[in-house]
Amino acid sequence: MTSFRVRRPGARIDFEKPLSFSFDGQPYSGFAGDTLASALLANDVRMLARSFKYGRPRGIVGSGPEEPNALMQIEAGAHTIPNLKATQVELYDGLIARRTTGYPTLEFDLKSIGGLFSRFMPAGFYYKTFQNQKLWPKFEHIIRQAAGYGSAPAEPDPETYDHSHRHTQVLVVGGGASGLLAALAAGRAGLKVVVVDEQKECGGWLLSSPHSIIGGKTADAWLKAVLGELQSMPNVEVLTRTSAFALHNMNLVLAVEQLQDHLPLGARSAHRPRQRLHRIRAENVVLATGAIERPLVFGNNDLPGIMTASALTTYLNRYGVAAGKRVLLHTSNDHVYQGACDLVRAGCEVVLADARARVNPAWEKRARAAGVDLRLGYGIAYARGGRAVSGAQLVKLDAERNAVTGKGPSIDCDALGSSGGLSPTVHLYCHDGGRPHWDDEKLAFVVPATGRAKSRIYCVGAVTGEFGLQQALEQTQRTIGDLLASLGKPAGTTSATDVHTDEPASVPPRRIFRIPDGMREGHGKKAFVDFQNDVSAADIHLAVRENYRSIEHIKRYTALGFGTDQGKLSNVNGFAIAADARGISIPEVGTTTYRPAYSPVTFGTLAGLHADETFEPRRYSAMHACHVARGAEFEPVGQWLRPWYFPLPGEDMHAAVRRECLAARRGVGIMDASTLGKIDLRGKDVREFLGRVYANDWAKLAPGKCRYGLMLDENGMVMDDGVTACITDDHFVMTTTTGGAARVFSWLEKWHQTEWPDLDVYMTSVTDHWATAAIVGPKSRQTLAKVCSDIDLSPSAFKFMDWRDGTVAGVPARVFRISFSGELAFEVNVDANYGHHVWEALMDAGREFGITPYGTETMHVLRAEKGFIIVGQDTDGSMTPLDLDMAWAVSMKKPFSFIGKRSFARSDTAGPNRKQLVGLLTEDPEIVLAEGAQIIERTDIAPPVPMLGHVTSSYYSPELDRSIALAVVRDGINRRSDEGRKTGRDVLYAHAGGKAHKVRLVSPVFIDPKGERQNV
Amino acid sequence: MFVFFCPHCGENREEEEFGYGGEAFIPRPATPETLNDDAWGDYLFMRKNPKGWHWEMWSHNTGCRKFFVVKRNTATNAIAGSWTLSDGRKAYDAEGGAT
């Protein structure tokens, strides 16, 4: 055993509450308050992972979201979550964790054999190897399996997620010392405050340093007092386990709150969501996001047992785990000194190698007094060890240049912590377009201490580069004072003693990132910059030698910062090494773009309740229950759920559709047409308005009549179609396609409001007000007559394309004699509240004629047999009425230049060889072509074969007892003409599924070309 | 995600309630037939697409369903204001119709 438990006062571990858990099948125990990482460390589990490229043993490096190595697969089955950082997983009783790397096993990783993989995977491996894209599919599986990184659950997610919308005056992100002071100041001023902190409790670094003194209290006592006061304020809310992961414009901050992940599976409530997404709109955002310590880069710095110095300190002080008995610390700055003293007090032997020859005298005195073996002016050339660190070779460093001046001692150790300085967590500040700037004294990318007042984003504490506790609190006090003053509040709600600490003022760190080992880069021991992607200092030098200049390119070439840790430890070191390799400064290398999310977020949380049945609103017609009772199969059409077909017992879809089609053609069928969009238009200028938005003429449409219209966009392309009825001269009812209803309504409003506000037109969407049943077939008149006595249904009195007011089944009804099947048909529109009643009455009335309900599939077959288009299926936004052979629906004589008209004359629209709608008949009548099948001229030429068009609709026609299809084909109308037939241009091939089928181009009207059946 | 002030409703509302309506103040030519293909093509397809201040339309889809004008900076997403169509036209003209 090298690690051991220490009962530290102030530690967040409850030694009275032991917990058991397993890792890779082995049982272990920990305590309440542990993270999975601290518990594994306490159990002396050093090697947790194998590295991505080289299969090198890896252990825990950090203590929070920066952890690059300890990625875990937590739990199994539907509850499994891949790639959680062990440092962020709260331990609970019965937790099951597995490694995500190491292939085939953690103990024996294939990649570690003689650098088997490394020889194949230099920097730029993916670029170099897979420039030939055909290779990638062959290797992807092998590389992914060898690289690891866990597996997603295969089962549906059994848990629920929730969204919460919040509005607040002040949002404080981060509940460390600065964040809490900011919240206190704002809360005392009476502002509505929300504090979010990603950990289970607030405190930030104070939890790792419980003996610091603030305002005369220990950090522990200060936290209790401040949190107590915040909790007593009704205007302040503190959300823990809540990670703010994105800051969007106008101060919309997204944060995910973990509600149940920290509980044993059996203790989780099915009635509570697993996680909650908070969408917080904040008048003022205070970023107190702190900083993350980065390690120094030296040879073999990836051995298990080597961590950041702050992680060592955190495990000791917060979790009561000393990572080793003989600890070597290596630093370039002041931040490790308190931890060094604490480790000695906990019973460790501590050697502290500071790269600086002269250090902060206050800290030097404290460290020496505590018994720290201080070695000034030394660096670690390389660490020693196999599966864990066992020591390190020091070198004497030049006081000015980063160069070796002599050999140093060899130190034995079983734990090693390094600190290369702090990297502020600037991510959120940069999500909204902000850029950090390099502070050459603090050696960090920092955000302005003034924040971005114009956007009302304020930054406090370590994120601004104020790394000392005293300075951070003072800066926080000033900044929040400014915020309060800008709101007209008293600024001095906290006092000077509130921020007085016992910490010595810091002195500047040494500018050193890669510790020199006296050798040329690439010739010594491997020194890692990015642990997760196995990017070494030598890889960055290689990228620079290969002439990569921009840091964005170097990052992509080497994969620096592309892991799940997003370069939280590695970016600054990588930039510094690239800068040194290029001989330029770090700001000249630049920084990269920070994009949401700051840390990974599950899809479930983003989706919230927008999943499964509540993915989006579902609309049902008023007749829905009638269809359910008759055993209909349904299909979604836009938001609507429509009957698809009505199978009888033992029928498959093909049999049902065949029966339904023949009933409509030979007897009577009935279909629910309620979902068509309906827009009620009133006003004295509606007729003029229709003339402008439709290609047809509406001037002479009399009350009692209706007309089919084609709606075009300004490019002249068909965007919708439907029948519009003239009720009176200043009242019309328009129908639109089911899916296009909302779009058409907005389109009409836009033209009315922006171009023609002078037209007297009032539009109302009445889609849901009406229920519509279409009765279709030769016996539809007889059927309707049984339930409608006050409309003269005779062919001479109620003609095709007429509508009449009357009573159907005792209910006021508007009956249209229109047809989407080519048969005699009536569409009965009633108040939606009567829809169910009227449907059943029509079913009763039609029983003696064998009335047959049908759904969308039969509707499609019937309309395709007649060559009636479905906008959006047979058209795609590039089809004019002429392309559809529908010139009859265009009136070029209207005085107003209707929408789309001018575009008919554009050279492209008027040009030859356009794709045009045609009918297709396969040579083999049994073959139903695939929709989307490409149309080609010949099958005997090598690819690429010119594509002439594609199949848009394809069905088996029961009436014709053969397959039919609609297609758009270049010059199709000429090809299918008599002329085209003579020259054989009408014979083409439809290619799908690796097969080419011979087809003949014909008229799209397959049945009743003269349209006699609908006029009977 | 924006918050827009709807000049018709008189309230700040979340972007979810609104739909984008494209660049503002592109009037439809009064006599399209008199335009040559280039000029008609300009009306159909050519947009300013500036990096910087942009006058654009939004519609309050789940509110009053009215179109209105917003002056938005496409680079910073700053919003200078929102107006009814006619007031927006006046403000736009007062700036010389420039972006």
Ligand SMILES: [Zn+2]
């Ligand atoms: Zn509004």
